[in-house]
Amino acid sequence: MLEPNEIYCGDSRELLKQIAPDSLALSFWSPPYFLGKDYEQGVSYKQWQDMLREVINLHYSVLKPGGFMVINIADILAFQDEKMPRIQADNPSNKKCSVTREMVMEAKRLHPDYNRDQLAAFLHCSEQTIDRRLNGNNIRGGKHAIGTHVKLVGGQLEEYAYQAGLYLYDKRIWQKDPAWANSKWTTSTLKAVSETEDLYVFWKPGTYVVNRDRLTPSEWKEWGLRQVWNIPSVRANDIHQAMFPIELAYRVIKLYTDEGDIVLDPFLGSGTTALAAIEASRRFIGIELMERYADLARKRVKDMISAPKLALL
Secondary structure, three states, X not given: OOOOOEEEEOOHHHHHHHOOOOOEEEXXXXXXXXXXXXXXXXXXXXXXXXXXXXXXXXXXXXXXXXXXXXXEEOOEEEEEEOOOOOOOOOOHHHOOOOOOHHHHHHHXXXXXXXXXXXXXXXXXXXXXXXXXXXXXXXXXXXXXXXXXXXXXXXXHHHHHHHHHOOEEEEEEEEEOOOOHHHOHHHHOOOOOOOOEEEEEEEEOOOOOOOOHHHOOHHHHHHHHOOOEEEOOOOOOOOOOOOOOOHHHHHHHHHHHXXXXXXXXXXXXXXXHHHHHHHHOOOEEEEEEOOHHHHHHHHHHHHHHHHOOOOOOO
């Protein structure tokens, strides 16, 4: 059996089977978002779905009755879809030539016998410009690029959890810094910059504890009872590609567990959930697939334990 306050390297789908039944008060995790990070290379969308389904299903046996599973995830904002029309958006400001499609169509009406070269000469532009205006080749991504759209993931999580015997208890929203670096499409589309992620709170049937002493009165007022949590993003993901702030994990752990409870993170990454559990005087079990991140998490935990006790907030 996996022991608390340890970090294990391996596949969560195997190691979850080695956790004592009915032993976890909380599982808090942020899985791969299917965004093409290095740890997702070679994974198809179906494989990603199957992984989430299996990990969620394995939680039923290890959570205590009344325990919670909280998943931090975002919708896929640029999901590639082969069936989607290729041409996406026309951005006049990106065009180096002022000739418009309407101008080309008017020239064709005036001179129906002109070929593209003759139309180009008439409009004082290149033949390529005529082709682009008529066929949409100047439009973002080109007519051969795979179209993308938003793909919602919350419904899938709810379905997988329901199949496992877990129920969607609550949903909170993490309002973070605008993700400009990951939203490059905003310069050539009408899409908004990503500024939020979701926290889906699932409950295993059983009596759960409402302990008002877990938070101070000001904490209850400022975030305990609030759906939207305004927490700055990690400024530099220099040690891991997808880090979330320790305060996010700390709030979840404080809200849904008591001191001494065991908190699981089956996608531990750089170890943030373990650090938050230590800060909140909880025990933890961490599982990480990649050895270099498991080693990083162990080092961060060791450093925190050996450092002087400092207040997180």
